[in-house]
Amino acid sequence: MTTGLGFVDRYGPWAVVAGASEGLGRAFATELARRGLNLMLVARKEAALQQTAGELCEAHGVETAVLALDMGAPDAIDRIADAVGDREVGFIVANAAFVPIGQFSEIAPADLDQAIAVNCRGTLQLARRFLPPMAARGRGGMVVMASMAGLQGTPMLTTYAATKAFDLVLAEGLWQEFGKHGVHVIGSAAGAIADPNLAKVKTKRAPGTLSPDAVVSETLAALGKGPRVVPGRTNKFASVLMSRLLPRQAAVRIMAMNTKDLRAG
Template sequence: MRRGFAARYGPWALVAGASEGLGAAFAHHLAASGLNVVLAARRPEPLKALAATLPTSTVTVAADLSTEDGLRALTDATAALEIGLVVANAAYSPIGRFVDMDPTGTRRAVDLNCWMPLALAHQFLPPMVSRGRGGFVVMSSLAGLQGSPPISVYAATKAFGTILAEGLWAELRGTGVDVLTCLAGAVSTPNLAGAKTRRAPGTQTPDQVAKAALRGLGRGPRVVPGLGMRVSSALMSRLLPRRTAIAVIARASRDLTPPATP
């Protein structure tokens, strides 16, 4: 982590979706840089276990951030804290043919993947701008660069997050507040391991992705972790015809299996 990171983005960071995988990796990096960390996710046990491993102060919030009650619980828990950095990492990905999906699941994906980062931006960006410093990271995905069957709804929500963050980056330039979207490819998280039968080429570890995102904060509107993923991003978004890019993603995703529970 670069010098002055804690002074620019502290004293507290909030990680939404912190119980395991990528969120836990963010928490470890932020705590190692000297920031206190608010850990938010649905399950309390993994949050408590993670908090016990961090060297700085922590607050855990066990709440479903796809709901108004969950977001209210997070607001209440952070009311007295100076949040200098937000990582909007929590996400849900319904897998399968859209016509076979329960609308409850697709609505949850929109609420968690789109409304949650938007709500956090409304809550935390104005105080950051008033203080003249801070950071906001929206975790997105290369899946959002084109239609991505059989995760069409997830991909669409990630396109929203990418465009939102890039717009906020431009709006807040010169205020001292940095906004970044991180477009990750395959990441070796427990969720991916449960959904995919084969490891995708170029798969990154959560530690690699978190490190790349935090290193890119303040240096531009987006980062794509991993050389292979950057090449793939350029190929899919700039060189291949749109219908070919969609077909490539469909073939790469054909071994995805639906999660056990929504």
């Protein structure tokens, strides 16, 4: 794994981080800035983006730009492309997410659509817009943030889990297609992350909960080594158990026990 100027040389001078205002997205932005990449930060909360951009510019001397938008909006990718302009984007972090929580029959249809728009279409459009130019240059990278919830059906997170299964499979296909052109793509199936979003929905700390920094570190370290990573030893063991060793119905029932206390934030 390269760091500092080596990371910039390997991937390119600019990164677009979607879902960058807090938690994991902010941690990705911070680490990429530490490694010397300039940043286009994208999220809904403009004030938080401006604060993060200012802090990273001051701390690491990188250029920053911000764009406040909803990744589920139909014109999101066009607005991102317009904001990027002629900057060479060599790295993408698809971290924006919409998480409907609750019994499936109680989720509003509009929220189901939004989950697909943000978690699936938004990631697809980022990949389609930025990966082909990376391939033409022979360098670049993309992190697709998925979830261990997507390794099997996950009650109370049924739609979110399904979108994250989509993201993992998408990342695997992109890894193969673009890897031969020098572009590293990886899907990161994270478990619980100790960030503001977890505090809103979880009543107690889950086993294997990691800090955002730990997830970022393991995800970036896995670039170029394979199509997916599960950060954290406990989570790696759990992923093997759930997806390879247990019968499918047992895996789903275990997830149901783990998510029964989730509540909408």
